[in-house]
Amino acid sequence: MTNQTGYTAQGDVNNTAGDHIEINVFGPDFGYQDSEDYEESSHSAISNGSVATAGGGIGAFAVIVLAVVAYMVFGGSEPFPTESDPWPPDVKQDAVVAAVADWFDRCQRSTSAAPSNCPQSITGELSVSSVLWTFLENPLDHPVIRYSKDEGRFDILGTAVVLAEYTISGSPNRTVTLMKYWAKVGWTDGKLDVQKIDKHSHPNDPEIVKQDPKQAWEPMEANLKYAFAQCVSDTGPTMPSGCPEWKLSPGATEVKWSVAGDPTLTARPYFDKEFGIYRISGTFALHVRYKLIGEAKMENRNINYEALIAPSSDGPIVLQIKESL
Incomplete structure (x- = not known):
């Protein structure tokens, strides 16, 4: 595996600093609330209860508890693919990135509080209206891209900073969410088709490393x-x-x-x-x-x-x- 643009021995791709897709990264100057969904996982306590002692019941119970805790902490997400098959010869990285960029633009233009097949949502609020979404940082800066021949699909892992401006019962509100996402792009009959972009979190995900712009x-x-x-x-x-x-x-x-x-x-x-x-x-x-x-x-x-x-x-x-x- 390498960090260079193009295909590695296993087909992985890392987008370099020179490949930059603009996704309307400019938002209001101030006044956001950061929810940091990816970084700050919530840990729920397991209530006391009876433990079976016969026939390996304790071990089974422990497995169930660990599974429940893992689901709570990591949201039940499946791990991102660890390897990539060789890419189809007719597909270029720019085309895959452009397809995902177009879908992010659609997600941004949605006025829904939870647009389908998009990673962002406003949760825990009632009477939400006048929703405006903005992706403040380029979500396609240095993503990890992998291809599955069996699935006929490209998998793209990256991070995004999402601003939501909306009204609750007549009062304006704003939130900022830092998230990791997983975009799935089908490759069928010579065409790229974005299936969905989900918010994602798993402890074994590849590291996303964005370039420091050296802001003064x-x-x-x-x-x-x-x-x-x-x-x-x-x-x-x-x-x-x-x-x-x-x-x-x-x-x-x-x-x-x-x-x-x-x-x-x-x-x-x-x-x-x-x-x-x-x-x-x-x-x-x-x-x-x-x-x-x-x-x-x-x-x-x-x-x-x-x-x-x-x-x-x-x-x-x-x-x-x-x-x-």
């Missing part, structure tokens, strides 16, 4: 300062979506948020090669003044934060600022 720190710093200013400009009992979560007591009025000092003074950027974004770690002091039942109140917090920033040809885009441990 100064524009990231400037946009991050602007994002902090947007966070504290709101007068509600909570800051806007995408800002550190701090909810005041119900009934708080005349709210005024403020940041003391420079929140980027000791901030440091780190490039997340899996998703192609920058993670910025730093510290800031957050103050809030408000009235509660007519009495003036003031609270202060020193917060360690992580900000997510997506590079783009129009400049860095701040996705969110969240409190970190």
Whole structure:
């Protein structure tokens, strides 16, 4: 196996930095909530119960428990193919990538909260309307592509950063999801046919490595300062979506948020090669003044934060600022 463009001894393909498919990577400047579905798997506890002791019952029970835990953690996903057959001679990598790019464009243009055969969805919400999808980072940057002769299918593994803007009961909302996806493209009668693109997660998946664009720190710093200013400009009992979560007591009025000092003074950027974004770690002091039942109140917090920033040809885009441990 190699990391060069083209076919390896087993037919694998890795897209290089020079092969870039544009998928409308530009979104709003700020105000997103990151759900990071792929990175942060939820672990559910197994409730206590009776264990069979006869005829190997304990072993069987343990196998069942492990299977249930694996399903909960990894979503029941099948593993991505480990090997590739030689490609059909008439198929070029650019054609496979272009077919998937066209399907991503269709997924992006959908107004459904859960478009069929697409990887993105808005879950756990009722009365969702006015849905607008945007792929903030090129999902076809450095994918892994493999071919199965028996299945007559190309399998494409990659990562995507998906923005959802929508309305819930008349109130605007935004979320950002970092996900791994698996696209399946059939090859029948000399034609490529995208079957579906699913959100995917499995511990044995090949590594996705995107190229660091070497974004200069100064524009990231400037946009991050602007994002902090947007966070504290709101007068509600909570800051806007995408800002550190701090909810005041119900009934708080005349709210005024403020940041003391420079929140980027000791901030440091780190490039997340899996998703192609920058993670910025730093510290800031957050103050809030408000009235509660007519009495003036003031609270202060020193917060360690992580900000997510997506590079783009129009400049860095701040996705969110969240409190970190």
